[in-house]
Amino acid sequence: MIIALEKRFQELHPEVKVKDINVTSGEHRAVIKTMLLGGETVDLIFSAWPSFDKELHDAGLLVPIDTAWQQYGWDKSLNESWKKLGTIEGKIYGAWYLADNRSGVWYDVKTFEKLGLSVPATWDEFRSVARAYKEAGMVPISLGAKIWAHTDVFENLLLRVGGPEMYMKLAWHEIPWNHQVVRNALKRWQELLTEGLFPDANTMLATDWFGAFQQVIDTKTAGLNLMGSWVNVRAQQEFKLVPGEDYNFFQFPVIDPKLPKNTTEISGKDWLVTKTGKNRDAAFLFIDFVLSREGGGIIAEYGSGTPNRLVPLEQYDAVMSEIVKLFAANEVVFVLDDLLPSELSNEFRTQLQKFLMTPTDETIETVMAAIEHKAKEVY
Amino acid sequence: MRRIFLSIALLLCVTGIFAAGKQEAAAAKKEVGIPGELVIANWLGGFRV
Numbered sequence: 001m002i003i004a005l006e007k008r009f010q011e012l013h014p015e016v017k018v019k020d021i022n023v024t025s026g027e028h029r030a031v032i033k034t035m036l037l038g039g040e041t042v043d044l045i046f047s048a049w050p051s052f053d054k055e056l057h058d059a060g061l062l063v064p065i066d067t068a069w070q071q072y073g074w075d076k077s078l079n080e081s082w083k084k085l086g087t088i089e090g091k092i093y094g095a096w097y098l099a100d101n102r103s104g105v106w107y108d109v110k111t112f113e114k115l116g117l118s119v120p121a122t123w124d125e126f127r128s129v130a131r132a133y134k135e136a137g138m139v140p141i142s143l144g145a146k147i148w149a150h151t152d153v154f155e156n157l158l159l160r161v162g163g164p165e166m167y168m169k170l171a172w173h174e175i176p177w178n179h180q181v182v183r184n185a186l187k188r189w190q191e192l193l194t195e196g197l198f199p200d201a202n203t204m205l206a207t208d209w210f211g212a213f214q215q216v217i218d219t220k221t222a223g224l225n226l227m228g229s230w231v232n233v234r235a236q237q238e239f240k241l242v243p244g245e246d247y248n249f250f251q252f253p254v255i256d257p258k259l260p261k262n263t264t265e266i267s268g269k270d271w272l273v274t275k276t277g278k279n280r281d282a283a284f285l286f287i288d289f290v291l292s293r294e295g296g297g298i299i300a301e302y303g304s305g306t307p308n309r310l311v312p313l314e315q316y317d318a319v320m321s322e323i324v325k326l327f328a329a330n331e332v333v334f335v336l337d338d339l340l341p342s343e344l345s346n347e348f349r350t351q352l353q354k355f356l357m358t359p360t361d362e363t364i365e366t367v368m369a370a371i372e373h374k375a376k377e378v379y
Numbered sequence: 380m381r382r383i384f385l386s387i388a389l390l391l392c393v394t395g396i397f398a399a400g401k402q403e404a405a406a407a408k409k410e411v412g413i414p415g416e417l418v419i420a421n422w423l424g425g426f427r428v
Binding site for chain 2: 002013017018019020021022023028031032035042043044045046277278282283286
């Protein structure tokens with residue numbers, strides 16, 4: 001999709017020659033930061049992590065885009081909350097162009113219908129659906145806990161037992177990691193694990209996010225998978241599946257009915273203009289194209305979501321249009337793991353893996369204490 | 380005769396507007412035309428979003 005955006009931009013502006021530097025290996029954040037600190041000429045990068053944007057800002061590697069924002073009128077494309085997400089210490093640095101739903105649970109439509117299942121709205125209904133897959137001899141809920149995907153399960157549980165306010169408090173460490181709300185979230189996960197509704201720990205730790213998704217829509221050995229909505233692109237491009245007909249999603253179920261229903265965890269990607277670049281004006285022009293109706297349309301046609309409000313709903317496919325409606329109708333919170341400083345994020349991921357290995361009450365206590373210990377060091 | 384004269388005047392007028400529009404578009408293009416290389420660090424390659 002980035003290539004498609006670049007190609008169309010190049011057609012519209014033949015005077016600008018777009019050159020891609022492919023950053024393909026290792027931990028992307030570390031590679032990008034090293035590249036910029038090394039002084040490599042790069043005009044634009046994209047990021048998926050607000051905490052990383054801040055790290056680059058603090059290292060003096062980013063250029064504010066407030067003037068270009070005014071000049072090109074990007075308020076037409078992005079609302080205040082997205083502008084705020086791109087703002088660091090009063091200046092805008094990030095132009096958000098992709099938005100993903102991180103609270104969606106994916107399933108294969110034919111299997112779902114064959115088992116006579118209905119979309120679960122509550123925790124009990126969700127467990128019943130998972131049990132139906134188990135009884136049919138399938139893995140009820142697949143999970144790729146090799147690197148990061150297990151954190152999404154915890155975060156959605158946290159959102160459903162604590163609500164968006166507690167969720168954000170934990171993100172900014174305004175409540176400790178050994179708070180009761182964290183314990184409640186882990187207890188809910190423990191219920192599912194002890195009932196055998198997830199694969200065994202070794203399998204989860206050896207599986208990546210894509211492998212876990214594949215088990216649901218390709219090999220059909222698993223029933224459900226919680227995953228970011230970028231899989232909508234993969235399902236169509238890689239497996240030639242029809243959104244809404246071959247596969248679909250439902251939002252993570254309600255646990256505490258007193259909390260706002262369907263609060264949605266989101267993630268996204270934003271463009272950042274770097275100080276090492278030599279063609280800042282072209283960088284702004286490219287961002288302007290991505291945030292135009294045409295640029296947003298290219299993103300929508302790829303099966304992705306964009307926060308760009310110039311894109312009409314009809315331009316999205318059946319699945320993504322439902323997701324875009326969810327973004328508009330519900331309170332959204334950014335994915336917790338991407339809000340945490342890298343060091344704390346690593347600890348968070350590792351400790352949750354330990355919990356998956358031995359999901360006992362004792363482990364819950366040690367895991368919470370370990371993350372809190374690291375948080376105290378980092379903040 | 381009068382009708383022919385009016386038609387010619389109208390044609391000249393439309394041509395003039397079109398030419399002026401073209402000039403304006405060319406000027407606008409020149410104004411936003413930003414030559415040079417734009418380097419983008421792409422960590423997703425051509426496929427994943």
